[in-house]
Amino acid sequence: MAQAVTRQREEAMRGVILPGNRTVDFREIPIPQPQHGQVLVKVMASAICGSDIRAIYRAHIGEGAERYTPGMIAGHEPCGQIAAVGPGCQALKVGDRVSVYHISGCGVCDDCRHGYQISCTSPVRAAYGWQRHGGHAPWMLADERDCIPMPASLTYVDGAMCACGVGTAWEALTRIGVNGGDALLITGLGPVGMGVAMLGKALGANKVIGTEMSAMRRKMALDLGLVDEALDVDDKTLARIKDLTRGRGCEASIDCSGSAGGRLLALQGTRQWGRCAFVGEGGKIEFDVSPLLIHPQITLFGSWVTSLKHMSDLLDHLDRWGLHPEKICTTRLPLSEAARGYKMADQGEAAKVCFVFDGGV
Known part of the structure; x- marks a missing residue:
């Protein structure tokens, strides 16, 4: 498996970018390699959030924490499987299933220390799918500290739903x-x-x-x-x-x-x-x-999004209660149909749209 991942990392991948004006495009970038404290996630499911529609897809209206860096691969509700770990990782290993908290904060301010990376005001704060490449691609790079292991009972679509909306x-x-x-x-x-x-x-x-x-x-x-x-x-x-x-x-x-x-x-x-x-x-x-x-x-x-701890609690409670947020997801599409998915979400034709990858159903 490690050799296969290495070969794939030497190749390129296509991911979704959002130019604004209700358009969807694709960008090809090299499959990244995890550096210190980072993991490479094989994306299995990546959902569309209402804020993607409001602040990026229709027009780039976001400022500050909601600014979108043009050309950045979109998708801040990702879930997948660890494909490789970089040096310095302490808990995750290849094969672990994770939901990715979509904000990477500085890690040292009061909000980050309480798990509320969403409220980090440091200039290094970055959101996946907004200022860092997100989950609308087959692979994504994430900091290990932003990844939350998922109980075996939950599906990848469940995990994507929890990454922002249900969280x-x-x-x-x-x-x-x-x-x-x-x-x-x-x-x-x-x-x-x-x-x-x-x-x-x-x-x-x-x-x-x-x-x-x-x-x-x-x-x-x-x-x-x-x-x-x-x-x-x-x-x-x-x-x-x-x-x-x-x-x-x-x-x-x-x-x-x-x-x-x-x-x-x-x-x-x-x-x-x-x-x-x-x-x-x-x-x-x-x-x-x-x-x-x-x-x-x-x-x-x-109330703005959630904390790392509360998101972890949520995944545990869903497992205990036997609940699956995926039942709210009315539309599952391959990434190749991203334009259709965003149009459906924008026009209210679907309660929730999620892009699924091979093995992510």
């Missing part, structure tokens, strides 16, 4: 402490919202209510048993939420829509003394603070 869902749920005493409201039933619903039920939420404009996604969430109620979004939605909770609203709510309307509905649908988290990216919101936040004594959280 984001898990972080928000743990941040607001969802438990069996809660009714849970989710505004936006995209991949993250469905992940919140799946995990919220596993944590014991006694009623899970989702709101979503897409009829396809509402039906999917119901058919998969992720939510107890899937409500359309109109001027009667809030009243329906109150009817379902004896007029009080939900103890916990999470906005996954990233829209002003979704965020406002999440706050309005939270009961007095409840907890609300915003995880949907982008946009702005304006609301009357006193009646919606201060007077009902609501605690509002901002």
Whole structure:
């Protein structure tokens, strides 16, 4: 196996790049060799995230942590198998199955020491698929510390889903402490919202209510048993939420829509003394603070992705609970159909798109 990998590393590979303007292209680069503390990952599954669509595919609008380096191989939700290890690696070995945390931080700031590399502000911080080559290629180079071993029960698509989207869902749920005493409201039933619903039920939420404009996604969430109620979004939605909770609203709510309307509905649908988290990216919101936040004594959280430790916990819990986030993935395509996959994701034709490689199904 080692000889085969060596021969392949001497060759080149084709990976997906995102020039902007809703286009997809391919770039050929040499298959990299791991340096000190690095591993070479044979990619088995690599999913499209909503932030890829919002900040890169449509146009290069990201700044700072969300800037995209033109020509960089995309894909920040990768999962695969260790094909080679560089000198200095301490834990991983060839053949290990890993999900890759998509931010590589400086490793020495307070946020990195707590596992929140997403919040690292060092100039050396880099995201796979944004400032470092990502998972939309047959091979990718990663720092060993960014790779999390996966339980044998989980699939590669499960691992890709957890690398960002479902990890984001898990972080928000743990941040607001969802438990069996809660009714849970989710505004936006995209991949993250469905992940919140799946995990919220596993944590014991006694009623899970989702709101979503897409009829396809509402039906999917119901058919998969992720939510107890899937409500359309109109001027009667809030009243329906109150009817379902004896007029009080939900103890916990999470906005996954990233829209002003979704965020406002999440706050309005939270009961007095409840907890609300915003995880949907982008946009702005304006609301009357006193009646919606201060007077009902609501605690509002901002939650951004997750930590290395919480992502590891998530993988362990999925194994223990027998849950598979891959069931949220409606479309699996070979990398050669990347343009089709990004178009489907952009137009809302799929709940989740994942590129799978040989052996990654």
